[in-house]
Amino acid sequence: MRPVVNQQLLDAIHCSDEISGLTHNAYRYPARSSPYFVRAVIETFTQPGQLVFDPFMGGGTTLIEASVLGRKAVGCDINSLAVFVSKAKTLLMSNRDLAVVNAWARTLVSASTIRQRIEVGSDWIDLGYLKHLDKRETWRMRKMIAIALESLRYLRSDDQRILARLIILRTAQWALDNRRTIPTVHEFRKMLQTTASEATKSSKEYSKAASAVLRTYGSQGANRPVCLHRTVIGIEHDPQVRSLNPPRLILTSPPYPGVHILYHRWQVQGRRESPAPFWITNSLDGEGASYYTFGDRNNQDLKTYFSNAEVAFRSIAQISDAKTIIVQMIAFSDPAWQLPEYLRAMERAGLREIAFDSSTSAKCRIWRSVPNRRWYASWRRGIPSSQEVVLLHQLA
Ligand SMILES: C[S@@+](CC[C@H](N)C(=O)[O-])C[C@H]1O[C@@H](n2cnc3c(N)ncnc32)[C@H](O)[C@@H]1O
Incomplete structure (x- = not known):
């Protein structure tokens, strides 16, 4: 299947509305995805009952949207805080x-x-x-x-x-x-x-929508989202994942190369890093920041980052099949050299980039601006000054 950019998807990429609806705001996970973008991608590339997988699920944006759209939703994250938040946001509450x-x-x-x-x-x-x-x-x-x-x-x-x-x-x-x-x-x-x-x-709104969808699409395979606490590396050996068909869509935002984001700390009174969210959620912290970000961002040429990205996406390739589309939204501290390096890591992992538009074979990428979280697309105009890009891949 060759993806086609539709107006809904482009509008969602341009959308700069504040995040609202369902349980999205019940916790503000760092670098969380836009639910408008996530929804448009799911609707563009999947049908009800099909499996959507998010290997870096963070605060659960993909799982929330997939489940209310009647898709099977599975995610994993190495961060126990992310797993708590994703589970809590997708509870079916009476x-x-x-x-x-x-x-x-x-x-x-x-x-x-x-x-x-x-x-x-x-x-x-x-x-x-x-x-x-x-x-x-x-x-x-x-x-x-x-x-x-x-x-x-x-x-x-x-x-x-x-x-x-x-x-x-x-x-x-x-x-x-x-x-x-x-x-x-x-x-x-x-x-x-x-x-x-x-x-x-918001939990009532989510529970109502997800329960209605389960009544409608449950027989086609829609289920309650599954949140796994684990690294995606080696996911091909996970018994729960092995029992499923290959995902139709893998939709995610991996850790960003060279960008300083604290997934596991709050910053209290300036730059003092607090692990309090783990105390509050009664869960244990991993190791340092590099544990959650594919490696230290001060590591020379981000070698550890790119080698971890390659290994992680090799595992993602192992659970995919010819019909699986992999959509990523990713930011770079310096896209000029990091994007080509990232694309090489994807290639080594066994994935090939595909054109966003079926009418051309050119690799048109859609960028959006990061600083004020305002979305804009630069369509067919090379790399703009923004630092976040949508990438599409399939098995090579
Ligand atoms: C950009 S965030 C995802 C945000 C998410 N899209 C949302 O809407 O909240 C990237 C996530 O990758 C997770 N992560 C880092 N290394 C991982 C690994 N090896 N396996 C699984 N998750 C990992 C981090 O803990 C972080 O939650």
Whole structure:
């Protein structure tokens, strides 16, 4: 099948609307994909019941969109935070569970006070997960988060607890990550309430859409998304993946070469890196930043990055067949040399780039601008000043 650029896809690439809808905003995962782009790609290249796989699923944008479009959705990520977020955003919640979570948030907001006695887990402190949260400005937030986490024990089901934890995580991200001024306790409580009502509303919207689709396309193979916590390297040996047909679409954003993105830290009060999201999600951190980014970006010529990209995409090629289309959105710190190097890594992995447009064999690539996240396409005009590009591949 030769892909055809349709107007919906081009419009989605140009779209600069704020991200909204479904559960997309329930946590702001770094470098998250545009759901408008993801939706348009899924609709362009697949039919209901077919499998969409995201090997670098991050905050689950592909899985959310694929599942409400009646596609089978499977993703994996090396980051336990990504796996928690993707699972939480794709929960099928009953109205009763949502009401319980809302009531939990109301009680927590009205009953919690900074004077409450609370033990902040000493294991987490010993392991360094609460680093930078003991300063004059931040200790109150740490205590409020600890109080909120402690109150999870009043919830009865796993799904209720996961959604409530996601609400705490998003509120804490708002309070701590990339902020000049740390909010007051009063502001934190107010935001917790707002986040809870938004998260339960968006979870209801997602659950309604995904359940309706399961009723319609379940017999054709649509399922609840599967989020695997693992590296994509060696995915061809994974029993769950081996039991499936090859994906019709692999849609992803891999780590970006040379671009500084922290998938596993919040930046508190300037450049202090905090592993607090792992404390809040009760999950363990991997290693350093290079663990999540295919290697250290200061490594000479990004050799480790490109060799990891090659090995990862060789595994991706192993689970593909002749009909699989691989669509990537990727950014570069210096596209002039990194894009050709990246394309060579794809070739060595057994993938060939395909033209975006069936009417020409030229490799027309669509670029978008990164800094203000505004999308624009430069169609058939070489490499523009933007740094994000859409690439299409198939098995060589
Ligand atoms: C650009 S982000 C994906 C963002 C995602 N598209 C979204 O909408 O949230 C890249 C992801 O790749 C993950 N990653 C890095 N190395 C990996 C590996 N070897 N296997 C699987 N995931 C990996 C990182 O943890 C990160 O979550």
